[in-house]
Amino acid sequence: MIWQQLQSLAGSYPLALRGLGMTVMLSLISLVLGTLLGFGLGILRTGGNRLISGLIGAWVDLIRGTPFLVQIFLIFFILPEFGIELDAFTAGIIALTNLAACFICEIVVAGIRSVPTGQVEAALASGLSRWQRMRQVVLPQAMRIVLPPLVGQYVLLIKDSSVVSAIGLTDLTRVGWLVVQRVPNGLLVFFLVGVGYFIVCYPLIMLARRLEQRMGAAHGEVQL
């Protein structure tokens, strides 16, 4: 019985590989886009323009305050009403990128605010432009605070990508769901799905921990 199930599972490994590929691709694309957008939003938010910073803050709060599943449904089902036709993949990318950008924005803001104002004043006094100040003085120092939670955020992003299976994308979780209809052994099937995610996420978790210790130890700070 178990033997048959194992055989049947082995037969569905191409599907599993496709699912894993989809999960990695979704995560990777939205990770890159979300990081860029998140840094942009974070820099804008600390830029001093009240209106822009208020708008970004409100948007971030809206995204942080609603479940990701609801956000996906909103994007997938409501954007078409505005005449924007989306396939599930694009909708998934948009939702994940937006989510990542909002959380990364908060991380970047915390990092930028951690840089002592004296540094910014010194940069001003040296006649650096706004952009130079950000790129050469503030961001390099902010990265120390930003990096560990940023990697942690990537882990969350990979895990959140499982939710896009709800709009029918065949990612790793969806593959498990499909396979379990044929091989009625939920424990085994979703254990294997879990192993798939673990292989992708665990190295990142370890990296985040290492970074946290390194950055914390190097500057004699404790970060919680």
Add this chain to the structure above:
Amino acid sequence: MLENFSFRTIVEYLPLFGQGLITTVWLSALSFVGALIVGIVLCAMNLQRGWLFRVPAKAYIDAVRATPLLAQLYFLYFGLPRLGFVLPELVVGILALSLNSGAYIAEIIRAGILSIPRGQVEASVASGMTYVQRMRLVVLPQAFKVTIPPLLGQGIVLVKDSALLSLISVSELTRAGQLLASDRFMPAEGFLTIAAFYLLLYYGLKGLAGVSSRWLGTAGART
């Protein structure tokens, strides 16, 4: 555009949304209590010196943190019947949320306990306190203060995570939105309304977190 947006339908479905909201609130609350229990047990195991308890607790925490909640939910949903436990979806959902959040709460509590300076523990050992006295009188009261804000944060995460239970057809808030979307083909009305309800919960909990940290902050300044 949304020119057909029908407030009337929303009002018509309001009782359904209300029920969903109430279900979401109490199932989240119950799961949070469950998660606290799981978290405290895991944390106690994790702080042991011997490997017998520490290693399984660490492995569990890592396994939970490195896999998505949805996969864990399906693991229990499709897996428990195989072990002979045929439970209602709602129970499976609460179980999954408790087991998942428990792992995060274990880490929060551990960080709280480890934030107590070693000198304090040494001083209480030197004063001849027993392990229980040390924990009860010195470590835990201080750890409590550090722990409350991130615990409330985890509570917010838990409420949002509970939306996933709609995928195993638990009739909570998100499910109510899905029903409106599929019965009447009104996804905008359904999902925007539940988004508003979730925001209500979010701002409520966030306000609570703000109040508690201010309250704890002043309490901290006094001691």
